[in-house]
Amino acid sequence: MQTKVGIGIDIGGTFTKMAAVEPSGKVLREIQIPTNSGQEASRFVRRICSLVHLMESELDVSAAGVGLGLAGDVDSERGILRFAPSLSGWNNFNFKRAFARRIDRAIVVDNDANMAVWGGYVVELKRRPANVIGVALGTGVGGGVILQGKLYGGSTGSAGEIGHTRIERGGARCRCGGRGCLEAYVGSYGIVRSAKELLKKWPGKKSGLRSLAAGSGKLTPQLIAQAADKGDPVAREVWSRAGACLGLGLANLVLVFNPDVLLILGGVSRAGKWLIDPVLKEMAAQPFRTPFKRVTVRLAKNHNFGCVGAALLALDRRA
Amino acid sequence: MQTKVGIGIDIGGTFTKMAAVEPSGKVLREIQIPTNSGQEASRFVRRICSLVHLMESELDVSAAGVGLGLAGDVDSERGILRFAPSLSGWNNFNFKRAFARRIDRAIVVDNDANMAVWGGYVVELKRRPANVIGVALGTGVGGGVILQGKLYGGSTGSAGEIGHTRIERGGARCRCGGRGCLEAYVGSYGIVRSAKELLKKWPGKKSGLRSLAAGSGKLTPQLIAQAADKGDPVAREVWSRAGACLGLGLANLVLVFNPDVLLILGGVSRAGKWLIDPVLKEMAAQPFRTPFKRVTVRLAKNHNFGCVGAALLALDRRA
Numbered sequence: 001m002q003t004k005v006g007i008g009i010d011i012g013g014t015f016t017k018m019a020a021v022e023p024s025g026k027v028l029r030e031i032q033i034p035t036n037s038g039q040e041a042s043r044f045v046r047r048i049c050s051l052v053h054l055m056e057s058e059l060d061v062s063a064a065g066v067g068l069g070l071a072g073d074v075d076s077e078r079g080i081l082r083f084a085p086s087l088s089g090w091n092n093f094n095f096k097r098a099f100a101r102r103i104d105r106a107i108v109v110d111n112d113a114n115m116a117v118w119g120g121y122v123v124e125l126k127r128r129p130a131n132v133i134g135v136a137l138g139t140g141v142g143g144g145v146i147l148q149g150k151l152y153g154g155s156t157g158s159a160g161e162i163g164h165t166r167i168e169r170g171g172a173r174c175r176c177g178g179r180g181c182l183e184a185y186v187g188s189y190g191i192v193r194s195a196k197e198l199l200k201k202w203p204g205k206k207s208g209l210r211s212l213a214a215g216s217g218k219l220t221p222q223l224i225a226q227a228a229d230k231g232d233p234v235a236r237e238v239w240s241r242a243g244a245c246l247g248l249g250l251a252n253l254v255l256v257f258n259p260d261v262l263l264i265l266g267g268v269s270r271a272g273k274w275l276i277d278p279v280l281k282e283m284a285a286q287p288f289r290t291p292f293k294r295v296t297v298r299l300a301k302n303h304n305f306g307c308v309g310a311a312l313l314a315l316d317r318r319a
Numbered sequence: 320m321q322t323k324v325g326i327g328i329d330i331g332g333t334f335t336k337m338a339a340v341e342p343s344g345k346v347l348r349e350i351q352i353p354t355n356s357g358q359e360a361s362r363f364v365r366r367i368c369s370l371v372h373l374m375e376s377e378l379d380v381s382a383a384g385v386g387l388g389l390a391g392d393v394d395s396e397r398g399i400l401r402f403a404p405s406l407s408g409w410n411n412f413n414f415k416r417a418f419a420r421r422i423d424r425a426i427v428v429d430n431d432a433n434m435a436v437w438g439g440y441v442v443e444l445k446r447r448p449a450n451v452i453g454v455a456l457g458t459g460v461g462g463g464v465i466l467q468g469k470l471y472g473g474s475t476g477s478a479g480e481i482g483h484t485r486i487e488r489g490g491a492r493c494r495c496g497g498r499g500c501l502e503a504y505v506g507s508y509g510i511v512r513s514a515k516e517l518l519k520k521w522p523g524k525k526s527g528l529r530s531l532a533a534g535s536g537k538l539t540p541q542l543i544a545q546a547a548d549k550g551d552p553v554a555r556e557v558w559s560r561a562g563a564c565l566g567l568g569l570a571n572l573v574l575v576f577n578p579d580v581l582l583i584l585g586g587v588s589r590a591g592k593w594l595i596d597p598v599l600k601e602m603a604a605q606p607f608r609t610p611f612k613r614v615t616v617r618l619a620k621n622h623n624f625g626c627v628g629a630a631l632l633a634l635d636r637r638a
Contacts, residue, residue, distance in 0.1 A: 073609050082609055131474050145575065147466065154577020155450050158610040161574040166567055168488050177606040248485055255480040256464065256572065258473020287496040290392050290401060291477040 006318075007052055007063045008119075008311030010112055011035055012071045013086025016048065017304075020055050020063070021311035025123035029055055030307075037086075041093040049102040065106040065314030068095055069115035069306050076157040079109035108314045112306050113142025114151055114160060119309025120265050120300045121146055122316070129260035133253050135162050137246075137268035140175065141183040145257065151313065163187065167248045185245035188268055191221045195238045207234035225271040239274035246275065247282025250297070254283070258291040265300040272299065325637075326371055326382040327438075327630030329431055330354055331390045332405025335367065336623075339374050339382070340630035344442035348374055349626075356405075360412040368421040384425040384633030387414055388434035388625050395476040398428035427633045431625050432461025433470055433479060438628025439584050439619045440465055441635070448579035452572050454481050456565075456587035459494065460502040464576065470632065482506065486567045504564035507587055511538045514557045526553035544590040558593035565594065566601025569616075573602070577610040584619040591618065 003022050010017045016035045020028045031051055036044060056063055072084025072091075079096020081087065099107045117134030125132065132146040141163030145152040153159050163183035164176055171180030172190065184190045196213050199205075208227045212219045227235035250262050269275060276299055286292045302308075322341050329336045335354045339347045350370055355363060375382055391403025391410075398415020400406065418426045436453030444451065451465040460482030464471040472478050482502035483495055490499025491509065503509045515532050518524075527546050531538045546554035569581050588594060595618055605611045621627075 073607070129474075143575070147471065152466070154610065155448075155579045156577055156609050156613045158607075158613075159575060159577035161577075161607060161610070164607055165571040165574050167485065169486060169490075169564070169567060171488075245488075248488060252484040252571065253575065255484050256462070256478060256575065258475055258478035258480075260474045288392070288477075288480060288483055290475050291473065291480070294475045294477075 004064045004315060005059065005061045006065045006067060006311035006315035007055060008067045008069070008115070008307035008309065008314065009048060010069045010115065010306035010310060011087065012112065012306070013037070017307045018048070018051060018055065019307040019311060020059055020061070021308050021315075023312070023315050025119070025308055025312060027308060028059055031055070035087070037089045041090040041095070042098055045095065045098040046102065049099065052103060063105055065108065065311075065318045066099065066103060067108045067110075067115065067310030067312070067314035068099065069110060069112035069310045070095065071112045074109060074111045074157055076108075076110040076153055079107065106314060106318050108310070108317050110151070110153075110157070110310075110313065111142070111144075111160075114144040114153070115307075115309035115313060116142070116265055116305040117144025117146065117160075117263065117309065118151055118313045119305030120263050120302070122312045123302065123305070123308065124298065124300050125261060125263065131257060131259040132261045132263055133162075133257055133259045134263040134265060135250065137186060137188075137264065137266035139188050141187045147257075162249065162253065165249060165252065167245060167252070182245065182249040186242050186249070186268065188221045191224065191238060191242050191268065192219045194241055195219055195224055195234065198234050198237055202234065205234055208232050209234050221268045221271060225274055228271070228274045236274070239271060240278050243275050243278025244282055247279040250279060251282060251286055251292075254291050254295050255288065259295055262295055262297045263300060264298065265303060265305060267303055269299050270303060323383045323634060324378065324380045325384045325386060325630035325634040326374060327386045327388070327434070327626035327628065327633065328367060329388045329434065329625030329629060330406065331431065331625070332356070336626045337367070337370055337374065338626040338630055339378055339380070340627050340634075342631070342634050344438070344627055344631060346627060347378055350374070354406070356408045360409040360414070361417055364414065364417040365421065368418065371422060382424055384427065384630075384637045385418065385422060386427045386429075386434065386629030386631070386633035387418065388429060388431035388629045389414065390431045393428060393430045393476055395427075395429045395472055398426065425633060425637050427629070427636050429470070429472075429629075429632065430461070430463075430476070430479075433463040433472070434626075434628035434632060435461070435584055435624040436463025436465065436479075436582065436628065437470055437632045438624030439582050439621070441631045442621065442624070442627065443617065443619050444580060444582065450576060450578040451580045451582055452481075452569075452576055452578045453582040453584060454569065456505060456507075456583065456585035458507050460506045466576075481568065481572065484568060484571065486564060486571070501564065501568040505561050505568070505587065507540045510540045510543065510557060510561050510587065513560055514538055514543055514553065517553050517556055521553065524553055527551050528553050540587045540590060544593055547590070547593045555593065558590060559597050562594050562597025563601055566598040569598060570601055570605055570611075573605075573610050573614050574607065578614055581614055581616045582619060583617065584622060584624060586622055588618050589622060
């Protein structure tokens with residue numbers, strides 16, 4: 001018997017990734033193409049749909065469902081991209097309808113962070129705990145909320161915007177224009193900014209980051225994590241601060257959602273213990289114990305669940 | 320035909336309130352007795368159960384359900400009061416079992432804020448929007464979360480602890496021992512503290528609050544609201560600050576829950592426009608629009624839904 005296959009598509013600002021995925025999360029085939037958001041959305045969808053058909057014929061399967069994740073504010077019911085700074089030419093385009101015209105499959109459209117969190121949920125938390133909050137740490141900070149085993153979208157499909165919850169009144173400037181958002185402290189640009197500020201504040205402190213910071217744009221969370229591994233005091237302080245901020249933001253979510261698991265995904269989470277230890281310390285310091293005794297903090301092993309999650313959600317909705 | 324009646328009981332630190340309530344929320348009979356948490360819980364429950372029977376015989380009804388709200392952390396499934404600073408003698412007591420021994424009715428046990436929010440939801444939002452976050456502003460700040468028309472308890476029944484979400488790292492001291500909790504700014508003690516601080520900071524500013532603040536413990540949110548009505552500049556600034564903090568805390572909830580309605584209950588909400596105008600201003604200033612365009616902020620007209628909500632939840636669970 002042939003295995004069931006879902007096809008997931010993750011349209012980001014720069015790249016579009018596609019994967020044919022089994023229900024277990026096993027990836028059978030992957031493609032990556034540049035996202036050309038300068039061209040008309042309908043033309044780009046046509047190209048994607050040809051690639052879906054190509055994948056199907058190469059694997060000799062007919063996909064049971066197609067999932068599409070979009071980097072922006074998505075009306076998942078109607079399948080419309082409402083607003084996306086990095087895909088601005090395609091705002092208000094109805095992706096679901098455009099796909100349905102070309103592909104005779106169940107189409108699921110949602111925010112890319114929701115898709116990634118769903119992927120992490122299915123693949124990494126095999127026992128599917130009832131209530132899971134996922135936070136995806138990349139350049140920006142996205143999130144997804146799973147309640148009673150289902151992706152919770154809220155009243156307009158915008159739930160889980162964890163990155164823009166604010167942890168400090170009048171705090172650090174965020175890309176969104178606001179101040180004090182969680183993203184401004186734990187998004188990759190916030191972490192790099194924090195490192196540059198610390199280097200300036202501690203001019204005498206020896207640090208391998210100093211030469212990196214001088215070369216414009218070279219400093220990344222990954223390099224800061226490597227420096228921390230080698231004992232760099234500035235790098236360690238950067239993570240200690242970022243982790244404390246993340247811990248505070250996550251503690252707020254534990255208080256309102258009382259989840260079983262907090263799942264941390266995305267590239268920044270590769271920092272591992274440098275990020276997670278201060279988070280756990282923050283959790284342990286909470287006065288209101290019950291929900292914190294319950295919750296487990298998990299770092300996802302795979303950091304790129306975008307199209308896998310989209311494929312799995314499409315399969316799940318078909319089941 | 321006789322109308323269906325639920326009996327709600329709200330055990331607070333000082334008083335216990337009981338009400339016989341119709342499904343519409345109409346209160347047929349009310350009783351208030353002092354909470355004597357020095358005595359054994361089982362004896363107190365026996366007394367309450369006698370009063371339930373008394374109410375039933377006076378009204379010539381048999382209650383369809385009994386709801387119990389407790390001011391603390393409640394295991395609503397098992398009906399245990401896990402932890403309550405103001406009812407500390409009764410920690411870990413199984414109220415559900417104690418009631419079930421004496422009353423042959425469906426018993427629903429939950430946190431008092433959840434009960435109050437449920438009451439406000441049924442009585443004040445008659446069309447029952449799907450997703451509603453309620454915040455109860457009293458001495459402390461409690462909350463309740465209604466998702467898809469149902470009270471959401473989270474994994475241990477502790478969801479909705481809005482009062483202890485933090486809006487400022489290292490901010491004002493909260494009763495819970497933490498810093499920067501929403502409650503520390505918009506609980507009644509936080510508001511009174513803020514007034515006293517402002518009076519100290521502005522020694523030359525004329526204010527009717529000054530003489531009140533000198534007499535110990537006389538200053539209340541209600542008096543500060545009355546002063547604001549009369550144009551007192553210190554009082555107005557107190558509300559402007561408290562409202563901005565509440566707005567920030569509520570905006571965080573809008574971002575993660577994407578609800579239809581934010582329902583504000585509790586005594587402090589009597590301040591009306593002094594509290595709500597800065598909340599709306601904060602909401603309007605949010606960069607991420609979709610969820611904020613959707614949500615409506617409602618001040619409950621009735622400020623004391625504790626036992627009404629308990630009765631209604633018991634009726635709802637029976638239906």
